[in-house]
Amino acid sequence: GAGVSQTPSNKVTEKGKYVELRCDPISGHTALYWYRQSLGQGPEFLIYFQGTGAADDSGLPNDRFFAVRPEGSVSTLKIQRTERGDSAVYLCASSPGTGVPPDTQYFGPGTRLTVL
């Protein structure tokens, strides 16, 4: 079946602008995760959704970052007043979220964000 998809694949914006990044999880997966990956580093956790609610947003770096998942499927990561330091690859992952371990996460291809 279809995997996790993310759009756009690349996004270039100017400092101070607002951006939205979209994630379509695997159909039927109730858990959805956002990660951020800087060059040469492993992915870093940002936020986790179980259904429509953000169950853990402890990884969001500051209040400029916000994510929603209004219908429990597609999620949007929103970044306000972008800064050059926000440049990174933003990865989305989904998992079945059934409560039965292991809850294996499957990743999308990522969105490369460049803030000029």
Next chain:
Amino acid sequence: LAKTTQPISMDSYEGQEVNITCSHNNIATNDYITWYQQFPSQGPRFIIQGYKTKVTNEVASLFIPADRKSSTLSLPRVSLSDTAVYYCLVGLNSGYSTLTFGKGTMLLVSP
């Protein structure tokens, strides 16, 4: 979350078997061990997962000793296309678990 330690890089040649060992001394009783592969400009791809002893799939084998403080990913007869970063992670011991990635192991396969 259990911390993992793996080599920063490894070199190999086509056709060889590659073994990447990961240490996870503080693994919890219910933690699973999962390995991901990542190519440049792509998201991490799930390779294999296990809890104890040995797991094998069409891509790799995972060896886990009885004390579970380490694990070894074995890639048989690597090809150039296996050049990638390999991440070892522990967790997923409940219905939800964030993953803590390290820097992974950069495997370079040469002709």
